[in-house]
Amino acid sequence: MPRRPLRFDPVAEARRNWVERGWLEAADGMALVTSVMRVHQILLARVDDALAPFGLTFARYEVLMLLTFTRTGQMPLGKIGQRLQVHPASVTNVIDRLESDGLVQRRPHPTDMRTTLAVISVKGRRLAARATEVLNRDVFAEVGPTPEALQELFTTMADLRRAAGDFDPTPQPTH
Template sequence: MPKRPDLAVDPIEEVRRQWRERAWPAADEVLTVGSIMRVQQILLRRLEDTLKPYDLTFARFEALLLLLFSQHGSLPLGKMGERLLVHSTSVTSTVDRLERQGYVQRVAHPTDRRVILAQITELGRTTALEATEKVGADHFGLPGWSRADLASLSGLLRRIREENADFVEGRRDAESS
């Protein structure tokens, strides 16, 4: 993974310093949010480097896994958008690319002619499983982190998600399995 040149100053810490110097509110929050955003970029780059041999972006990998986890290996595109937390245009684009790669195919819904399903192919299933093994071996971009550290960080991030009603605890979709 390519590294950035050594920086004499942490740019995110510098933003906090500038905020404090100006006596603006929420300087610590600026540092925290900036750090989260930067870590997201770092992890995404690491994961996409790991997925490169499979010609997958992280978004396409997530879509393949979603189909792999589904009960019948297929889902309506609209349902995929809901579960992946993306706009329907993004799902269409993702499924288009996966279809060109031979990883999914579009099929008619068996009982509703208005609905098109994305269905994982055998090649898609094999690729998803191989890519998952590779991503898992890299510990999802967090090698060397202890279970306690992972649990602590996940708990803190979950708190943000809960405070923003990102999910409903204990609710499960009828089509989720």
């Protein structure tokens, strides 16, 4: 994408406009929402760049890793959607692509004929491992101003997610 950096922070500019019109109650919330949109865009672009050589996207990578972390390398599609917080139709879409690349395979559930299991293949495991190496090195280890700010950011966003009902408000250790 054409990325000629601006001479100013467009979000701070928007916030100024909000305050100028007297929308004081909403200015910080607007700035936060807009910031999240931009940061999301930036990070997703970085991740997808790193994954492109492997023919992966973040959506596909997330599914592969989720399967990797299971005991048996398989999981019902519906559960994948719950864990990754995406719509069933999105899961169908991603699994379709992973399957046509031979990285996962659909298998009927042994007892419940409604359920479809996604099983990660050896090829899928290998690819996920190689992709993780690159992703860890080139993106994840490089993100964030400082480790402290990063931790702070993470916990604050976890609060936000919890408040949004993303998961149960049971206290969970973050490390």
